[in-house]
Amino acid sequence: xxxxxxxxxxxxxxxxxxxxxxxxxxxxxxxxxxxxxxxxxxxxxxxxxxxxxxxxxxxxxxxxxxxxxxxxxxxxxxxxxxxxxxxxxxxxxxxxxxxxxxxxxxxxxxxxxxxxxxxxxxxxxxxxxxxxxxxxxxxxxxxxxxxxxxxxxxxxxxxxxxxxxxxxxxxxxxxxxxxxxxxxxxxxxxxxxxxxxxxxxxxxxxxxxxxxxxxxxxxxxxxxxxxxxxxxxxxxxxxxxxxxxxxxxxxxxxxxxxxxxxxxxxxxxxxxxxxxxxxxxxxxxxxxxxxxxxxxxxxxxxxxxxxxxxxxxxxxxxxxxxxxxxxxxxxxxxxxxxxxxxxxxxxxxxxxxxxxxxxxxxxxxxxxxxxxxxxxxxxxxxxxxxxxxxxxxxxxxxxxxxxxxxxxxxxxxxxxxxxxxxxxxxxxxxxxxxxxxxxxxxxxxxxxxxxxxxxxxxxxxxxxxxxxxxxxxxxxxxxxxxxxxxxxxxxxxxxxxxxxxxxxxxxxxxxxxxxxxxxxxxxxxxxxxxxxxxxxxxxxxxxxxxxxxxx
Amino acid sequence: xxxxxxxxxxxxxxxxxxxxxxxxxxxxxxxxxxxxxxxxxxxxxxxxxxxxxxxxxxxxxxxxxxxxxxxxxxxxxxxxxxxxxxxxxxxxxxxxxxxxxxxxxxxxxxxxxxxxxxxxxxxxxxxxxxxxxxxxxxxxxxxxxxxxxxxxxxxxxxxxxxxxxxxxxxxxxxxxxxxxxxxxxxxxxxxxxxx
Numbered sequence: 196x197x198x199x200x201x202x203x204x205x206x207x208x209x210x211x212x213x214x215x216x217x218x219x220x221x222x223x224x225x226x227x228x229x230x231x232x233x234x235x236x237x238x239x240x241x242x243x244x245x246x247x248x249x250x251x252x253x254x255x256x257x258x259x260x261x262x263x264x265x266x267x268x269x270x271x272x273x274x275x276x277x278x279x280x281x282x283x284x285x286x287x288x289x290x291x292x293x294x295x296x297x298x299x300x301x302x303x304x305x306x307x308x309x310x311x312x313x314x315x316x317x318x319x320x321x322x323x324x325x326x327x328x329x330x331x332x333x334x335x336x337x338x339x340x341x342x343x344x345x346x347x348x349x350x351x352x353x354x355x356x357x358x359x360x361x362x363x364x365x366x367x368x369x370x371x372x373x374x375x376x377x378x379x380x381x382x383x384x385x386x387x388x389x390x391x392x393x394x395x396x397x398x399x400x401x402x403x404x405x406x407x408x409x410x411x412x413x414x415x416x417x418x419x420x421x422x423x424x425x426x427x428x429x430x431x432x433x434x435x436x437x438x439x440x441x442x443x444x445x446x447x448x449x450x451x452x453x454x455x456x457x458x459x460x461x462x463x464x465x466x467x468x469x470x471x472x473x474x475x476x477x478x479x480x481x482x483x484x485x486x487x488x489x490x491x492x493x494x495x496x497x498x499x500x501x502x503x504x505x506x507x508x509x510x511x512x513x514x515x516x517x518x519x520x521x522x523x524x525x526x527x528x529x530x531x532x533x534x535x536x537x538x539x540x541x542x543x544x545x546x547x548x549x550x551x552x553x554x555x556x557x558x559x560x561x562x563x564x565x566x567x568x569x570x571x572x573x574x575x576x577x578x579x580x581x582x583x584x585x586x587x588x589x590x591x592x593x594x595x596x597x598x599x600x601x602x603x604x605x606x607x608x609x610x611x612x613x614x615x616x617x618x619x620x621x622x623x624x625x626x627x628x629x630x631x632x633x634x635x636x637x638x639x640x641x642x643x644x645x646x647x648x649x650x651x652x653x654x655x656x657x658x659x660x661x662x663x664x665x666x667x668x669x670x671x672x673x674x675x676x677x678x679x680x681x682x683x684x685x686x687x688x689x690x691x692x693x694x695x696x697x698x699x700x701x702x703x704x705x706x707x708x709x710x711x712x713x714x715x716x717x718x719x720x721x722x723x724x725x726x727x728x729x730x731x732x733x734x735x736x737x738x739x740x741x742x743x744x745x746x
Numbered sequence: 747x748x749x750x751x752x753x754x755x756x757x758x759x760x761x762x763x764x765x766x767x768x769x770x771x772x773x774x775x776x777x778x779x780x781x782x783x784x785x786x787x788x789x790x791x792x793x794x795x796x797x798x799x800x801x802x803x804x805x806x807x808x809x810x811x812x813x814x815x816x817x818x819x820x821x822x823x824x825x826x827x828x829x830x831x832x833x834x835x836x837x838x839x840x841x842x843x844x845x846x847x848x849x850x851x852x853x854x855x856x857x858x859x860x861x862x863x864x865x866x867x868x869x870x871x872x873x874x875x876x877x878x879x880x881x882x883x884x885x886x887x888x889x890x891x892x893x894x895x896x897x898x899x900x901x902x903x904x905x906x907x908x909x910x911x912x913x914x915x916x917x918x919x920x921x922x923x924x925x926x927x928x929x930x931x932x933x934x935x936x937x938x939x940x941x
Contacts, residue, residue, distance in 0.1 A: 201924070202920060202921065202924045205920070205923065205924050205927070206920050209898065209905070209920075209923070211905045211920065239868075240868045240927060241899065243868055243880070244868075244895065244899040244930075246877070247877055247880045247881050248789075248793065248881075248884065248900040249900065250877065250881065614799065618800065618803055619843060619844075621836075621839065621840065621843065622839075681844065737802070
């Protein structure tokens with residue numbers, strides 16, 4: 196008799212034979228005792244397999260974290276989550292609260308006075324208000340106390356709402372609106388602002404005119420001859436300030452010329468920047484040509500950057516610079532410090548403190564013996580070495596050393612926190628998502644730390660956050676190397692540790708490649724950081740779930 | 747076959763009611779479903795992926811996917827089978843990424859079937875220790891054998907479903923299952939003779 200094969204019997208036992216064959220086997224089984232026994236044995240085997248597979252010989256966890264957006268939560272956890280969001284909204288609304296604090300404290304202690312300056316004239320606040328005024332045709336939100344109260348109430352409602360809602364999108368939106376609202380509600384120093392712009396024309400504050408508000412000017416030519424009591428934000432092809440500014444000046448243009456009096460600080464950027472007046476604040480200027488004329492008097496520090504920097508006049512504090520050609524014919528009360536391809540201190544100069552300059556070659560620094568320097572004079576020569584790293588053994592040794600250090604770090608990390616090792620991304624979508632999260636973290640974490648540090652009480656938290664941040668960025672390379680080594684497993688059969696080391700070495704070498712190395716490092720950082728964060732969040736959710744299960 | 751594998755067990759009616767609510771967007775209802783099936787899904791993931799940590803991640807992912815796809819679920823089909831299909835697809839994807847695809851999908855696909863096994867089918871393993879030996883042997887099977895075995899006898903998927911998931915033909919599923927059993931017989935016999 197032609198018996199069916201064991202394979203056929205096995206398929207028959209699984210009820211997976213095509214109908215025709217099934218009928219044949221059925222008929223055969225009735226006739227053949229041997230096959231009947233085989234079939235019974237196979238059927239028993241299947242049952243045994245089901246039992247064995249159903250039993251869990253491994254330790255299934257009590258509960259498995261289910262990290263989803265709307266996973267059911269215990270009321271307590273939900274409340275905790277709400278508070279987390281309230282905290283985020285609070286951070287978003289912090290400019291408002293900071294401003295309140297500054298309004299309450301009439302004079303800040305000297306050590307933190309720079310905070311006051313930052314708070315009072317924060318460019319972000321002022322710009323937000325300028326945008327508001329521009330779009331509402333100079334209708335100031337704060338002109339009535341009703342408007343102010345309404346804004347505050349709106350911001351508070353958004354804060355509470357964002358804490359209550361369980362939808363992430365809603366929360367984010369609420370956070371953003373809270374931030375915007377608080378920026379708008381913040382009064383700028385002069386409590387009001389004036390926006391003037393002229394497309395392609397001249398915007399002018401006449402000699403007889405006095406502006407009480409913060410002033411925003413934009414046009415082809417911006418000329419101020421009168422008096423402005425608030426800050427001045429000016430942008431144009433040529434910005435010319437001849438009048439009197441009681442606040443700070445923020446100027447940008449092809450040419451920025453300030454010959455009037457400025458009581459605050461000057462922030463200027465442009466092709467040509469010229470300063471010929473008296474300034475009671477500090478000076479920050481960057482441009483192709485930066486010139487301080489003989490009539491320039493500066494009561495605070497000066498920070499200049501440019502291709503060509505020529506400084507005359509009188510500086511009551513320090514002078515710092517970075518430029519290609521730097522020539523100083525000025526009286527500087529304190530130190531002169533900086534970097535220049537070429538640096539000259541002329542005979543008419545007088546420096547109260549030290550002169551410390553770094554130049555590209557010995558002969559590039561020309562310090563006239565007739566110049567009077569109160570302190571020490573030090574000239575460092577910084578020679579740029581020719582970059583041909585790849586030819587030196589030292590380069591490879593340093594890469595090797597770094598790879599070993601990372602490997603060691605990874606070993607310590609994996610030994611201490613084995614569960615922190617993230618799995619490779621499941622799909623390209625996940626990869627993108629991780630990179631996105633990594634990018635946000637890369638940008639947001641330092642800002643969050645800064646905000647925390649500002650509250651003084653949060654300073655230790657900020658330090659911890661920064662430490663975690665730096666560690667995570669360092670470990671990001673390790674994470675990617677780990678993924679790569681998983682891939683390598685299919686290609687080479689060497690121990691896991693050697694594979695990881697190999698992957699690390701490869702990555703670090705790739706980082707050193709000219710042109711693409713930097714970008715690659717950045718991407719690896721984003722992706723690694725994102726992977727760590729996503730995985731960390733999943734672990735956290737799991738932990739919380741277990742906590743709840745235990746409770 | 748319905749497996750109440752978790753601390754929270756629901757009967758058929760409760761389950762279909764929870765499903766209906768979950769499909770209307772109730773997070774709490776999906777939570778109940780999760781409670782009911784998480785062990786079962788975890789078991790499948792653990793059997794296929796081989797490690798508890800990977801299985802936990804996979805389980806979370808599977809439920810996330812299931813919830814996103816819940817409106818595509820048609821009640822005519824058993825929910826557990828639908829869920830386990832998602833789970834197996836996810837696990838196979840994980841494995842594919844873990845290795846280079848051809849390594850596990852093609853190694854044995856086209857080889858002729860080896861000579862029929864001289865060993866008789868496994869008989870009832872009475873003792874706990876014996877069942878453990880069998881479970882160990884299953885865990886140690888190469889993936890190309892283990893996966894169809896788990897999908898068939900744990901996940902209750904049909905040959906066609908397994909074939910689709912593994913991107914092989916239905917005949918290959920049959921062959922692999924058969925060979926998986928041959929390998930198991932061999933291993934269990936070896937471990938018996940060792941004892």
